[in-house]
Amino acid sequence: MATANPxxxxxxxSSNSGANFGFNPQPINDDETLIRDVLFACVDCGGQWxxxxxxxxxxxxxxxxxxxxxxxxxxxxxxxxxLRIEPLDQDGNPI
Ligand SMILES: [Zn+2]
Numbered sequence: 902m903a904t905a906n907p908x909x910x911x912x913x914x915s916s917n918s919g920a921n922f923g924f925n926p927q928p929i930n931d932d933e934t935l936i937r938d939v940l941f942a943c944v945d946c947g948g949q950w951x952x953x954x955x956x957x958x959x960x961x962x963x964x965x966x967x968x969x970x971x972x973x974x975x976x977x978x979x980x981x982x983x984l985r986i987e988p989l990d991q992d993g994n995p996i
Contacts, residue, residue: 907941907955911988912948919944923959927977932961933970935977940993949989954982 909916923936938953956977958970966974988996 907939907952907984907986910941910943910946910948911950911986912943913946915943915945917944918942920957920959923957926959927973929958929970929973930967933967934959935970935973937977937981940989947991949991949993951987951989953985953987955984956981 906916908918910918918941920939921942922940923934924938925936927935927937929935935956936959937956938951939955939957940949940951942949956974958966958974960966960970990996
């Protein structure tokens with residue numbers, strides 16, 4: 902398993918970040934979507950980066966993921982490539 906933390910900003914080291922976009926969305930149900938290869942943005946420096954191989958559940962309503970979503974996440978995580986963090990410039994291009 903990769904040990905890199907996709908929530909840590911590669912530009913300034915802050916963990917004050919949020920996922921703002923994911924590729925290859927796969928709907929699980931009406932409220933939950935599995936996303937792979939997530940784009941993050943840093944609240945502190947405004948930097949952006951992509952976490953390839955990272956899978957997460959995007960929820961419309963927040964709260965705990967459903968059992969269905971957790972199972973889908975576990976399955977996708979085990980099949981995912983190794984986590985790779987790629988810093989992006991302000992235009993969203995690889996540096
Ligand atoms: Zn930052």
